[in-house]
Amino acid sequence: MKKILLRFLGLIVILLLAFGWIILNPKPAFAQINTINYNNINLENRDFSHADLAGVTFVAAEMRGTNFQGANLTNAILTKGVLLKANLEDANLSGALVDRATMDGANLK
Numbered sequence: 001m002k003k004i005l006l007r008f009l010g011l012i013v014i015l016l017l018a019f020g021w022i023i024l025n026p027k028p029a030f031a032q033i034n035t036i037n038y039n040n041i042n043l044e045n046r047d048f049s050h051a052d053l054a055g056v057t058f059v060a061a062e063m064r065g066t067n068f069q070g071a072n073l074t075n076a077i078l079t080k081g082v083l084l085k086a087n088l089e090d091a092n093l094s095g096a097l098v099d100r101a102t103m104d105g106a107n108l109k
Contacts, residue, residue, distance in 0.1 A: 049087075069107075 037057040043066050050070040057077040064084045068091045075095040085105040 036053075037059070038061050039057055039059040040061065042062045043058075044062055045065040045067075046063075047067045048071050049067045051068075052072045053068075053076055054072050054074040055076060056073075058079075058081050059077060060080040061078075062082050063086050064082060065086060066083070067087045069087050070090045071088075072092045073096050074092050076093070077097045078101050079097060079099045081098075081101040083101055083103045083106050086103070087107045089107045089109045
């Protein structure tokens with residue numbers, strides 16, 4: 001009985017330590033490596049060709065005519081973006097979140 005009680009107390013200590021580590025850990029569960037964000041900004045006709053934009057956020061950004069040709073947009077967030085006539089030719093969108101984006105006339109080759 002004493003052995004079972006010690007194992008139970010050990011399990012509780014481990015769970016409390018794990019819970020404390022999760023609560024006190026300063027890094028969020030879905031941390032972006034690159035902390036640059038272009039949220040709610042006008043990037044109309046900007047040239048991001050061949051740029052490394054991995055993990056960058058473009059939430060609700062105005063990107064009409066923006067050039068992303070050959071850009072690395074791995075794990076980028078393009079939610080609610082306006083990409084009318086944007087050039088995304090050869091852009092790497094692996095793992096990117098493109099949700100509710102307007103892409104009429106965009107080059108997606």
